[in-house]
Amino acid sequence: MEQYNLKLKVLDGLFCIFRLEPFQVIPKWATAGTFFSITRAEEELSIVCSQNSVPEDIESQMVCENGWKCLKVEGPLDFSLTGILARLSSALADAGVSIFAISTYDTDHILVKEVNLENAINALVSHGCMIQ
Template identity: 55%
Template sequence: MIMSNVVLTMKLLNESFAVCRLEASEPIPEWASYGSFFSITKTAEELSIVCPQENVPGGIKCEPGWRILKVEGPLDFSLIGILSSISSVLAGSGISIFAISTYDTDYILIKDEKTNKAIEVLSANGYNIISE
């Protein structure tokens, strides 16, 4: 089913998050799994961690200052174009994203300084934005 005439609700999570990069050979650090949201992805090239910014110890390669908009779900796997629609709306206003998908929904990371603009743009394009 192509996403059309579907009003999506997105929830702004309270915390600030960091996107970290470790070497693929490193074990998953304990600090990575603290908090109500974290994402850990391991590939042959890297260990990528998204977690609350306050969890990240010094000396870790990371990009701090991200906020998360959670697409309220669960979303049916037959829906097509959710991330495409959101990213197109934001790209049209010069806002880049870092997206994470789970079984039930999608999470859109936006740099902290662009959050208010992103909420404004998404709201103007028919998305319902709520706060945690």
């Protein structure tokens, strides 16, 4: 696996991860905030969005996990680079930190539970990453 000097930034705020039925309409509140991700697959509609944008009565009506922090790999990353997610996920797996990964055209995002953030940062720094 190639080695890169990866820089990550912890995004402000907390995030929720929702699972909806694949045919459901994307809620307007899901697209509020500076970072959100929506993926529709045959089996599900997955939404990652700012926890602050979620109406209070919604969480009890949907399958969701709240309390996530997002670490963004500073990009853009060239498509020829290999092993970036493997390096990050291996470091976090070794530290016992569960992740939810999202890739975009320019970069990768790793979500970890807020209670595991300090442990995640320590693990990534010990594997040569820089954290903002």
